[in-house]
Amino acid sequence: MAGTAVRGRLTWQTATVDSLVDETPKVRTISLSVPDWAGHQAGQHLDLRLTAEDGYQASREYSIASAPGEPVAITVEKLDDGEVSPYLTEEVQPGDELEVRGPVGGYFIWDPAVSGTTPLLLLAGGSGVVPLRAMLRHRSRVGNSVPVRLLYSVRSLADVIYRPELDAEPDGVQVIFTLTRQQPAGWTGYARRVDQAMINDVAWPVAQAPLAYVCGPTNFVEAVAADLVALGYPPLRVKTERFGATGTP
Numbered sequence: 113m114a115g116t117a118v119r120g121r122l123t124w125q126t127a128t129v130d131s132l133v134d135e136t137p138k139v140r141t142i143s144l145s146v147p148d149w150a151g152h153q154a155g156q157h158l159d160l161r162l163t164a165e166d167g168y169q170a171s172r173e174y175s176i177a178s179a180p181g182e183p184v185a186i187t188v189e190k191l192d193d194g195e196v197s198p199y200l201t202e203e204v205q206p207g208d209e210l211e212v213r214g215p216v217g218g219y220f221i222w223d224p225a226v227s228g229t230t231p232l233l234l235l236a237g238g239s240g241v242v243p244l245r246a247m248l249r250h251r252s253r254v255g256n257s258v259p260v261r262l263l264y265s266v267r268s269l270a271d272v273i274y275r276p277e278l279d280a281e282p283d284g285v286q287v288i289f290t291l292t293r294q295q296p297a298g299w300t301g302y303a304r305r306v307d308q309a310m311i312n313d314v315a316w317p318v319a320q321a322p323l324a325y326v327c328g329p330t331n332f333v334e335a336v337a338a339d340l341v342a343l344g345y346p347p348l349r350v351k352t353e354r355f356g357a358t359g360t361p
């Protein structure tokens with residue numbers, strides 16, 4: 113019933129931690145069991161709330177890392193001076209309970225039934241790769257074959273989230289890294305922050321009517337989106353998700 117689904121999305125519910133995967137030394141994927149989950153689309157996020165013993169509460173938003181139809185998972189990067197992310201990346205254990213609400217977000221969604229055969233350009237800064245990974249998994253699971261390029265800006269190879277999955281590059285998916293701080297010996301790929309020239313190299317031609325999804329720290333997203341529009345991408349074809357704050361992924 114539609115009313116039930118809406119109520120479910122707006123209501124805090126208890127989720128149980130099922131399993132944990134360390135993606136990098138600072139990033140962990142948390143799989144959750146959420147009994148009344150209404151289902152989600154690729155690109156949506158959820159709200160997560162923690163309550164301390166003295167009743168103090170803190171809530172944060174996290175993109176959903178799993179594809180539609182898969183158990184809910186989030187991938188959290190630890191910010192050393194953060195309130196919530198150190199707990200999620202270092203203390204939470206299987207069997208623990210958290211409160212979640214969602215899914216949230218109707219704009220930053222990739223739905224192949226709506227976008228058809230248009231090529232996808234995915235641009236990630238750091239943990240901004242999380243909702244884009246949900247899109248890639250969704251593409252594989254439904255057997256979709258639209259061509260995809262993912263440009264992923266990250267400080268070093270050791271900071272690449274989902275590395276085994278991305279290295280596997282499913283058919284039709286091209287993953288291009290730019291390593292902004294540290295490069296392994298012999299690295300021939302990009303080694304700088306994403307800029308207009310790099311986007312020019314990587315982006316699908318405007319004539320192919322591509323759809324772009326940009327996600328990461330706010331300053332990354334704003335700079336990349338502006339570069340895409342300068343290249344001729346219509347603003348409505350550039351979907352953005354800002355994780356807040358600033359940073360150099």
Ligand SMILES: Cc1cc2nc3c(=O)[nH]c(=O)nc-3n(C[C@H](O)[C@H](O)[C@H](O)COP(=O)(O)OP(=O)(O)OC[C@H]3O[C@@H](n4cnc5c(N)ncnc54)[C@H](O)[C@@H]3O)c2cc1C
Pocket residue numbers: 157172173174175176187188189190191193194195196197198239242243329353354355356357358359
């Ligand atoms: C729609 C949405 C989806 C998000 N999805 C994810 C996700 O999939 N994975 C993930 O790890 N985070 C994600 N975030 C960010 C997340 O909500 C928190 O902001 C983040 O985990 C920091 O929370 P904290 O309590 O640890 O830090 P806080 O105590 O809130 O902040 C600590 C310090 O870090 C700075 N800071 C806050 N957020 C960031 C940031 N994103 N980058 C750099 N510095 C920051 C603050 O300015 C402050 O100085 C998302 C945010 C939004 C809005």
